[in-house]
Amino acid sequence: MMKMLNLNDIKNYRISSSWKNVFKKTLIYAVLSAGSLIMILPFLWMLSASFKLEKDVFRYPFTWIPETFQWINYMKIWKKIPFLLFSFNTIKLSVIITFLQLLTSSFAAYAFAKLKFRGRNFLFLCYIGTIAIPWQVYMVPQYIMMRHLGLNDTHLSLILLQAFTPFGVFLMRQFYLSIPNELLDAARIDGLNEYQIYFKIMLPLSKPALASLTIFTFVFVWNDFMGPLIYFTSDKVKTIQLGLRMFIQQYSADYSLIMAASLVSLIPVLILFLALQRFFIEGIATTGVKG
Template sequence: MSTTVLRKDSTQVSEPSPPPVSRKAVHRQRALRAVGRVLLYTALAAVALAVLLPFVWTLVSSVKADRDVFTVPVEWIPREFHWDNYRRIWTDIPLAAYLGNSLFLSVVITFLQVLTGSFAAYGFAKMRFPGRDLLFTGYIATIAVPWQAYMIPQYIIMQKLDLVNTHLSLILLQAFGAFGVFLMRQFYLTIPDEISEAARLDGLTEYGIWARIILPLSKPALAGLALLTFVQTWNDYMGPFIYLTDNSLWTVQLGLRSFIGQYDAQYAMIMTGSVLSVLPILVVFLLGQRYFVRGIATTGVKG
């Protein structure tokens, strides 16, 4: 076959058409594509299995006896199932109180970090004032400072305020977070400034613009920040370990220490408590994973 091309001098020149793709080449391309897809899914399954393996081991160990937890080789199927571990743990330690304390701190700190982070991020993203970018850079730079560098000054401040051994000390110290401000600011930058300008012309104050326009548009970023903060607060061990000494104020992470004695430890009960402590995080993540993925994916579009 050939195609006719019209040149500038109005003469027609025939050019050969590209040869048709053979059926064998098409089948070869499809086979290579299918093999590549199988290899990709196999690699992803292997990675997922490697990630889930520690949790599976914890789950299996939670229904074992103490002497069988660290057997070599690992017994993935226990010879004897101790389902009563999930009944005993509620009476051996005040697990319900520990879970309640963890839930209270996680919910309150998450709410405050989302509130303060989104409000500060609005100022850095949508308001113009002298030194804004320099102030934001300095504030974000605090993320690079390790917590151990200011851990002792923080404790001295809380001690002077007589807030040691109270939940309020942890709430005040974690109510603000530079990472949350950074995350929310990056998302706010993706919202056109014309929306804020139009709202100002309609008479809305900055507080009204933030509450009635920016926040409803920021649900994915808010959900992502809330999930990250909730998980971090729930899993926090050092903070409650330093500031909480009363057993009635302990979180679940501290409560699991009750199974560690001076000379031995109830490892099976520790695994049982660990499984129970993971369940709230799993529920929260399953409920908010769609918003979490959308929020993380859109925070770096514009900066």
């Protein structure tokens, strides 16, 4: 078989396969770029509309770059509704919940991954089981409980509800499992107790997982809509998502202002995403593949 191929055949084969490759690559790029455009156009439209005059937002033919930039739109939104207060509330909630989540779930995950105790498997099953139960199933009992505690319409209610989610424990445990036990045994022989092992070995090693959990929790709290919708009724505790919806309902015809407010609500997440993209993707891979 090999003898029958002469040099020319091989050359021809190479040329045709490289043409095929170029064609294939072009096709892949074309499809991916067209898709990217669909992904990104709504955001560009938002950006463009936010700088336009009200009457120009829907004008046809459509222009991407407004004739004059209406920077004033970005001033107006802060005055129409207490957007600054809402932003502050959202930052406060996101930071506190993320901090508590990191602390308690990495602590608990250490016990689940590396310590032996009676009832470990059963308890872990409870944690996993509740991940699969839709939150809406128990939102009413949670609401009633919070009302009994007099915590409705306070930030504490959402903090208590969202700081101890089983998801965090699950994610951290998956990561801890990949740290070899021999390392911990060696530390135990050296006389370190479990707390020292946790703080001196596990915590420094688990930075990537902690980073993943941080951004997941932060983005979740930042974007959460249903939780604040149920618990927060007065303006002084509302979050940015509720504010945005309030804005949409009250000024439903102020299209450019709505777009400006939407854009402002997206910016923190965008910055976080661009800076820590790697950890988002690693976090998903950790829970997805090993789970």
